[in-house]
Amino acid sequence: MPIVMARLAAEQMTSRGRGHLVFMSSIAGKVAFGGTALYHATKFGLRGLALGLREDLHPHGVGVSVIYPGFIREAGMFADAGVELPPGVGTSSPGDVARAVARVIEQDRGEADVAPLPVRVGVTLGALAPSLFARIQRRGGADKLTRALAEGQREKR
Known part of the structure; x- marks a missing residue:
């Protein structure tokens, strides 16, 4: 869906010579945790799509950005799941x-x-040293957190 929506919006924006597309990804679009491969694939994919479009649309006066939220209180997947963070x-x-x-x-x-x-430091570490990051996450119990998030979201799937 983001690909189709971006294409349609970009057509309008390029014809005007201005505009800005903003994609909402997740910190999970930069590092991966166990048990959430499909989620990570969609978020990493948004990053690639947006950064590629940014280059394609720049000459036409259209900006493109990606937002990478971490855990958001009061709204969204994390808040809905009611999971306690370490x-x-x-x-x-x-x-x-x-x-x-x-x-x-x-x-x-x-x-x-x-x-x-x-969280930002952890993401930077994860990007620079994915294997080390994975070991740290395993020792820190990231698998319990991802299972709890998945369980808290089960009704929405």
Whole structure:
């Protein structure tokens, strides 16, 4: 669906010579955890789509950005599942996400992470050293967290 919607919107924007597409991905579009391969595939795919479109549409005056929220309190999948995070992980608010969207459009930035510092550091580590990140996640009980999220979302599938 994002591909079709982006194509239709981009046609209108390129004909006007201005506009901005914003894709909502997830921190899961940059690092992977066990038990959520399909979810990660869609989020990594959004990243590739958006960054490719950013280059394709730039000459036509159209910006493209991707937002990578971490755990968001008060709304969305994490809030719906009611899962307790390990100490120190932290959450962001829906307002944090909205401010990031406004910022990427205003500054024509390609990407923005919306997560507390510990999550962003973990994502950077995961991108630089995926095997080490995976070992740390296994030892830290990430599999329990992903199972709890999946169970909390079961009714929505």
